[in-house]
Every structure is written in C-alpha cells, then in structure tokens.
Amino acid sequence: MDVALYEGETLNITAEISRYSDAEKDRMIDKYRKAAEKKAMICPFCHEELRLRAGEINEIHFAHLKGKSCQGAEAYDTYHNQTKRENKKHSVIKEIIYNELKGQELIRPDLKVEYGYKEKAEEKWKHYPDIYLNKNGREFAVSVITNVHEIGDEKIVKTINKRNKYFKEKGLESIWFVEDRELADDFEHRVLHLWEAEYGLAIKTEEDYKWDKLLKELSEEFPGYNITRLFGYRAHGTMNQDVRSLYYVHSIGDEITFSVYRLILDQMQSPFRGFALTEGYRMNISQALIVRDEILLSDKEREDRNRLEFANQVLFQIEALKAEAALRRQANEVRYEEQARDKYFASTVQESLAEVAVTYMTVDIDIVEYVSKLKYLSLSPQEAESLFYYLKVHRSELEDYGLTLTEVKKWVRYALGKINDSKIREWLVEIEAL
Ligand SMILES: [Zn+2]
Structure with a gap:
C-alpha cells in the first residue's frame, strides 16, 4: 500500500518521493525507512506499525510486519489497482461527489455515504465502487470512469460489464459518471455516438421509466409507426423501447457539472450508437446529486x-x-x-x-388554468380545441397536476349544460368521448 499515517497525517509515499530528483530519491527513501523502523509509520486502517519496502522489482510501498496485513489495507490495495487505469481527474471528481453526498448525510438520517473500499473491506470484495450509498436500505454503487477508450475498448467493456454484474449480485444498483471528453452527440441526426463501453454505463433511473411509459402510450396510440424512424434515425436493426440515461461529468478546476442524455441504445454493433430522445442538458452538482429515493440526476x-x-x-x-x-x-x-x-x-x-x-x-397548455376556465365558462373555441388535443395526448400526466380525466370530464359536462357556442360544444363533445 502506498499510504501510512506519519506524524498524524496521511503520507502517500509514491507522491512524496516523486517530488525529488533521482539523486535525492535514495536519501529520502532512506530517511522514511529509518522513521518506519522507529515505528513512526502507522497503518491508517488497523493502526499497527508499518515498514517501508523499496525493492528493485516491487514499487515502493508500506507493508505490515512479517507479511501480515489487515482487511482495510487489502481493500485499499484492491481498489488502488482497480483505479490505476483512470486519469488524474478521476480522484478529483470522485472527491467532489463524495463531499456533496456526505454533506447530505448530515440532514438525512436514512442516508449513508462511504468510500466503497472502506464500507466493504470486511466483506473482501473483488471490485469496489468509488462511493457506496445506502438510502433507506436501497444500495447504490457510484463510480466515476475516465479514459473510457484508452486501454482498447474491448478490455474496458469487459471490466465495466464485470463490475456491473458484480455490484448487481451484491444487491447494488450502479450509477456511472463518464468523463466528458467521451461525449459525442449529434442532435440534428438524433444520434449519440458511443464507445462500446458506454453501453454498459447507460443506467435506468426513475425518469427513464417515465420515458418508457410515454413511448408505450405513443406506440399504442399510433400502431404501425416506428418512432425512431419518424425522426430520421437510421437504426442498425430492431430496437427495444428501453430508455436509458448517460451521465457525463465536466470538470474545470475543482468545479464540476453534469449533463444528462436520454437515449435508446441501438443494437450492439459497430459503429456503436443510440437514438437521442432529447438534447442533453447541464446541471450543477447541487441539482444533480440531490438524494430522494435515489440520486435525482435530472431536472x-x-x-x-x-x-x-x-x-x-x-x-x-x-x-x-x-x-x-x-x-x-x-x-x-x-x-x-x-x-x-x-x-x-x-x-x-x-x-x-x-x-x-x-x-x-400549441398543445402545450396550462391545464390547471384551462380547467378553471371550464368552471367559469370562459373558454374560447381555440382553447377548447387545444384542451381536446392536450387531453388526447397527455391524459396520463393529469395526476401530476392533481387532476383526473373523470374530473375534467365532469366540468366538461357542466360547461356543455351552459355554453351555447357550437364551435366550443363540438370540442367539448369530443373531450367527453375520450
Ligand atoms: Zn493495517
């Protein structure tokens, strides 16, 4: 392991030694070795003394006495190996997300936030999420991923799939944040160009289920139409109507923002891509990382x-x-x-x-206002028409406004009893028949 507690602070020996020139390195290693022999280096996990090892073959590291180790140090090493492939931004982004979530832990008694390798050290996991999150018993594996394409797509695809599977077996839902340099969207053609690995990073959240519902309603209302084709998207083959989301993280210094993309993944073949349901949009960290039943991740x-x-x-x-x-x-x-x-x-x-x-x-109307216009009989013929088209398409959203179709129809019948304008009546009759 590359860390020890030294004089009350965490010392990362790799980072420390890299500050010195080659000529000075041996002297510094010797200095820290002697300090360790005099019991100045302590394991941050079990608080036993550590020795400094700096062989020709092994990288410089701290070790427990006589080959002993502890669970905390082992989990640290597993996690450390796992994140070696990531770039420098990885730990910066991870820390910002951790701090934001940890801050919410204070005000939400049913929320627990911890580094993955610390939380699960005792269970000796093979892979650790960057951050472990438990909301009222529901567990999440939050991971940041950088360099998605660099090690060769195939290897990273396997790694991601393996981790998704592992976390799922352990009962955790995976949440991935992808470094933004991987983003390649073309909304004009309704396409998101992807690395193969990004298929495994697309997750399913509450909002994605709402999108599924909308697509299902549209397909039922208009059988025989292929929705992606309506937008000119050229699919590889048949696509399941399974909406997913990808979260990209953008960092400048120690500020980060997120952007969300909703898509339907195309068949998994090169060139890898998906149908973009919407244009992506950005959120700041306090918008994106609010924890309710799950991390909100959307506006x-x-x-x-x-x-x-x-x-x-x-x-x-x-x-x-x-x-x-x-x-x-x-x-x-x-x-x-x-x-x-x-x-x-x-x-x-x-x-x-x-x-x-x-x-x-013009079907986007203020439904609450329209219903009150019905009550006060002040609806115009155009408004009656808009109301009809709105209800035809969006009736399932009425409950979001505390309304039901039955209730709206009740007011429509009431208005039919009072309004004489034949144009308005025509549309009201249409609404009644919905
Ligand atoms: Zn230890």
Missing part, C-alpha cells in the same frame, strides 16, 4: 417539458406523413381530371396540413 420540470415536446414532435411527424400520403393519393386521382381541379385539391391539402401543424404545436 424534473425540464424532463416533463421534454416529454411533452417529444410527443408533439411525434404527432406532428405522423400528421405530416398522413397528409403527404393523402396528397399522393389525391394527386393520383386527379391525374386524369382537369388541371384546375388538381390545383384546387393540392392547395386545400396544403392548407389543412398547415392547420394540423398549428394544432399540434
């Missing part, structure tokens, strides 16, 4: 907005496809008819396509 309002926007985009694409098909059909029908009629059809379809676009782009 809830932003996610709701993103889902609404995504659903609108899907609707818009489908309507555009339908209108295009109608245009083609009509163009065929009129091929044998008069030129004037051809023009007439084309222009009316263009007009209705424009109308459809307007309808679906």
